[in-house]
Amino acid sequence: MNTQSLNFAKFTLNSANIILAARSLQKTFGSRQAVRGIDLDIYQGECFGFLGPNGAGKTTTIQMIIGLAEKTAGDLRVFGLSVPQDLVKIKRRIGVVPQNDNLDPDLTVLENLLIYASYYGITAKHIRPRVDELLRFFALDNRRDEIIQHLSGGQRRRLLLARALVHQPELLILDEPTVGLDPQARYLIWQRLRQLQKNGLTMLLTSHYMDEVSRLASRVVIMDQGLIVAQGKPQQMIDDMVGADVFEVICDEREARMLAGVAAACQARAEIMADGIFIYTRNACSRLDSEIRSLPQWLRRPANLEDLFIKLTGRSLRES
Amino acid sequence: MGALRIVMRNARVWKKFMVSSLVGNLGQPLLFLLAFGFGMGQEVHPVAGYSYLQFIAPGLAASAMMYSAAFETTYGSFTRLGTQSTFEGIISTPITTTELAWGEMIWGALKGLLAGGIMLAVMPLFGLWPSLWALALIPVLFVAGIFFAAIGLIMTALARSYEFFNYFISLVITPLFLFSGIFFSLKDMPAAARLVMRLLPLTPVVNLARMLCYGEINGTWLWQIIWLLLITLAAASIAPPLLRHRLIK
Numbered sequence: 001m002n003t004q005s006l007n008f009a010k011f012t013l014n015s016a017n018i019i020l021a022a023r024s025l026q027k028t029f030g031s032r033q034a035v036r037g038i039d040l041d042i043y044q045g046e047c048f049g050f051l052g053p054n055g056a057g058k059t060t061t062i063q064m065i066i067g068l069a070e071k072t073a074g075d076l077r078v079f080g081l082s083v084p085q086d087l088v089k090i091k092r093r094i095g096v097v098p099q100n101d102n103l104d105p106d107l108t109v110l111e112n113l114l115i116y117a118s119y120y121g122i123t124a125k126h127i128r129p130r131v132d133e134l135l136r137f138f139a140l141d142n143r144r145d146e147i148i149q150h151l152s153g154g155q156r157r158r159l160l161l162a163r164a165l166v167h168q169p170e171l172l173i174l175d176e177p178t179v180g181l182d183p184q185a186r187y188l189i190w191q192r193l194r195q196l197q198k199n200g201l202t203m204l205l206t207s208h209y210m211d212e213v214s215r216l217a218s219r220v221v222i223m224d225q226g227l228i229v230a231q232g233k234p235q236q237m238i239d240d241m242v243g244a245d246v247f248e249v250i251c252d253e254r255e256a257r258m259l260a261g262v263a264a265a266c267q268a269r270a271e272i273m274a275d276g277i278f279i280y281t282r283n284a285c286s287r288l289d290s291e292i293r294s295l296p297q298w299l300r301r302p303a304n305l306e307d308l309f310i311k312l313t314g315r316s317l318r319e320s
Numbered sequence: 321m322g323a324l325r326i327v328m329r330n331a332r333v334w335k336k337f338m339v340s341s342l343v344g345n346l347g348q349p350l351l352f353l354l355a356f357g358f359g360m361g362q363e364v365h366p367v368a369g370y371s372y373l374q375f376i377a378p379g380l381a382a383s384a385m386m387y388s389a390a391f392e393t394t395y396g397s398f399t400r401l402g403t404q405s406t407f408e409g410i411i412s413t414p415i416t417t418t419e420l421a422w423g424e425m426i427w428g429a430l431k432g433l434l435a436g437g438i439m440l441a442v443m444p445l446f447g448l449w450p451s452l453w454a455l456a457l458i459p460v461l462f463v464a465g466i467f468f469a470a471i472g473l474i475m476t477a478l479a480r481s482y483e484f485f486n487y488f489i490s491l492v493i494t495p496l497f498l499f500s501g502i503f504f505s506l507k508d509m510p511a512a513a514r515l516v517m518r519l520l521p522l523t524p525v526v527n528l529a530r531m532l533c534y535g536e537i538n539g540t541w542l543w544q545i546i547w548l549l550l551i552t553l554a555a556a557s558i559a560p561p562l563l564r565h566r567l568i569k
Contacts (some may be wrong), residue, residue, distance in 0.1 A: 029569065066412050069569040088414045096412045102405035104332050115332065118325045119413035 017044040019171055019202050020065065026073035027060050034228060035061040036226035037074065042204060047197050049217030049234070051309060052205040053318040054162075056223040058206045059099065062175055065204075066096055079170065092120060095164035099175040101156055103148045109135070110144040111161055113166055120167040134162040138192060154185025161189070165196075172196070173286040174205045178212060185277040190215055220305070224313045234305055242303040242311060243269065243280040247288075250297035262288050280307065322415045326423020327430070329410075330396075334431075349384040350442070353377060356503065357446065370504045370534075377448050379502030380530035381439035381457075381553070382464070386522055389432030389465040390493055393472030394485045397424050401476060407567055417567055419561035421473060428469025429462050429561040436461040440533070452534030457528070460545070463552050464525040470555035472523075477562035496522040524548045 020042040035057040043049045050058045063069035064076060067087045076083040078090045085295040104112050110131065118129040120165070138158040143151065151159065157177065164172060178186040193216055198202060207213050209239045213220060214234055221231040230237060249259060255275040263270040266285035271278040279288065280303060292298050334341060335533065353376065358486050361372035368375065400406035439494050443450055475488045500522035515566055517523060524544035 063569065067568065068408065068411065088416065091412065091414045097410065098405070098412065100405050102409035104329075104406060105404060106334065106336055111332065115329050115408075115415070118328065119322075119410060120416050121321070121325075121414075174476070 008036070018042070018192060019044050020078045020204070021076075022061075023062065023075040024065060025061070025076055026072045027057070027069060030138035033226050038223070038226075038228050040221065040228075042202065044202055045197075045200050046218045047193075047203040047205060047216050049213040049220035050204060050212070050223065051213060051220055051305075052206075052223035053313050055225075055318050056313075057226040058223055059175060060203070061196070061223075062173055062206065064172065066091060066094060086173060092167065093170045095167070095172045097160050097164045097172070097174045097177050099156075100220060101160065103156060103159060105148045108145050108147055109140055109151070112148065112159060113163055118269060119164045122167060130168070132161070134165055137195075138162045139188065140146070152185075152197045154188065157181060157185070157189060158192075161192070170202060172201055172203045174203060174207075176207055177205070178209065186212070189211070198274045200299050210309060214305050222309060222312050229312045232307070238303050238308050242307045243282045245281045246301055246303050246307055247279040247281070247292050248276070248293055248299045248301070249295055251295055255295065259288075259291060262291050278307075322419030323426055325424035326410065326420055327427045330423070330427040340510075341431075342435075342438070343430070346384060346386040347382040348387065349435075349439055352383075353380050353439075353446065362460075364386045368507070370530075373446060374448060374534070375505075375530075376502055377443055377446065378533040379526040381436045381443075381533075382500075382522060382529045383497050383502060385432035385436035385461045385465055386468050386493065386496065388435035389428040390472040390488075391470040392428040392431045393424055393469045393490060394475050394479075394483065396428075397473055398479055398482065398485070399475045400424075401566070411567060416503065417564035418560045420453070420567075421563045422556075423562075424473055425466050425469040425556060425559065428472060429465030432460065432465030432468060433461045434542055436465075436529075441509070443533075448533075450533045453532040453535040453537070458531045460525065460528050460532070460548070464548060467521060467548070467552040467555050470559040472554070473559040474555065474562055477559070477566040480497040496520055501526045519547075521548075521551050532548070 018041055020040065022040040024037045024039065025035055026033070028036050034055075036059070038057075040061075050061070064071050064083065067084060067090075070084060072148070079093055081090050083090065097316045104115065107115065112133045114124050114127065117124070117131070125159055129170070132176065135227060138161060140155060140158055140162065143155060148156065161174075161177070169314055174193075178189050183191070190212065193203070197216070203216075205213065205216055217234060219232065220234050220237070221228050223229065230241070234242075249256070253272075256272045258268040259277050259279065260272060263279045263281075266281065266288045267283070268279050268281040268285065268288060270280075276297075281288070281294075292300075311314060337446070342542075353373070354397050357376055364372040366372070366375075407420060411417055415423075437458070440450055440454055445500035470493070472488075476483060479485060499517050501517065502522075506517050509517065524547050528541065528544050528548075531541060
């Protein structure tokens with residue numbers, strides 16, 4: 001399969017190579033403050049991960065970038081152009097993979113791509129080589145005349161990705177690109193996204209799946225309740241704020257308290273849960289090790305982005 | 321330009337459902353023409369110098385235009401707005417909400433024009449031969465199509481569910497169908513009722529359709545056109561900002 005051939009528009013950059021810059025960006029819906037003044041910089045060629053629980057303000061921020069929501073206050077510039085004044089120019093250079101599948105259900109795979117290209121003023125004749133390339137790249141080659149309703153979830157997602165790339169965007173925005181897909185389908189999409197990244201495409205990715213963000217993003221911000229609560233390189237942030245290893249122990253309350261005491265002595269952070277305890281360690285501690293090993297149900301694993309996420313945003317459910 | 325791309329998109333989808341769409345739009349006016357023109361027409365005296373079949377046929381063409389345009393931008397546009405999120409996808413591209421709204425209105429008007437045109441084209445089957453003046457109806461039906469498509473799009477921008485359109489159909493479209501001078505001459509109405517009915521948006525279309533169909537132009541044609549243009553301008557300038565308000569938070 002030819003995955004090397006996808007090319008992207010070359011473009012000139014300002015000195016700092018900043019693709020997107022937000023300053024004190026705010027959005028208010030009535031009395032609810034969805035985004036409460038955030039600063040962001042996205043650099044050329046990076047995959048920027050946007051994390052946060054439901055209602056954190058991620059989708060609202062993305063909607064402001066593509067003009068589906070109007071900012072209440074603050075400054076937002078993409079490619080050095082201002083939102084909302086230059087929105088039409090900006091949107092020519094952005095590709096969007098939306099959270100909701102909004103493919104044209106009555107049209108075929110090929111027609112969806114041709115119609116979408118026409119919105120950018122690209123004629124069917126000019127887009128054909130690009131479309132063929134995209135269909136091959138996303139393994140949709142043999143489905144080109146299929147009606148959307150007959151596609152699997154993974155195929156639809158890949159078509160949404162292909163559609164977002166028809167006009168050779170410089171920035172690709174991905175809002176939950178693999179939500180609801182099976183592992184095989186997700187893996188294929190990750191592989192293709194990494195390929196695009198290698199080719200120099202800048203990406204802005206939001207996801208609930210921490211493993212997805214760890215795999216793809218070179219830099220992340222974590223949002224909660226409309227604010228950015230942390231940002232940096234994922235592994236660095238995990239090392240700094242969580243630790244090296246995590247023990248997940250299923251046990252009763254008495255055992256949990258005992259382990260919490262041992263953890264404190266070993267300078268490890270402990271979090272007592274309803275049915276056990278989580279212990280986040282920075283250094284090996286033989287006493288903690290042996291206490292945990294004496295219990296029947298436990299698990300030791302490297303600290304990950306999810307631990308950081310939970311540490312920063314808490315465990316309570318965010319259901320609006 | 322953006323608006324035309326929307327028209328092309330809608331046309332491409334429509335081509336796949338052309339037959340069912342045409343039957344849906346034309347069934348009702350054709351059946352009315354049969355039942356009232358042929359059936360009841362035998363019992364009715366000539367109206368304003370026309371046989372009853374002659375009298376109602378041009379107005380039914382105007383009503384076919386109205387139904388087709390208004391349905392397209394209510395049920396059709398609402399599906400693209402809500403269920404399919406098509407509009408969201410479109411305005412994520414360089415297409416603006418104004419271009420999108422005009423695309424929807426022009427598309428609705430074209431469907432209206434097609435439905436009205438087919439009604440006129442089948443008149444010979446009923447023994448009615450339109451005059452050459454009937455060609456002048458093409459721009460009239462198109463402009464009126466823009467009006468009804470704009471009204472429909474306004475309803476779509478305000479609607480929370482498909483049920484909302486029941487009000488629109490029952491309280492706006494059906495009364496217009498019945499009281500715009502398709503089935504009886506407004507001349508014989510009491511003065512107050514006559515004034516109200518003359519101001520209804522379908523009335524000038526019905527009057528112009530009858531005049532142009534039979535080539536009997538009377539002195540009111542200019543006023544009818546001015547009135548139609550005025551209300552079309554008004555409706556078509558309200559719809560785009562309302563759609564924008566609905567789509568952009």
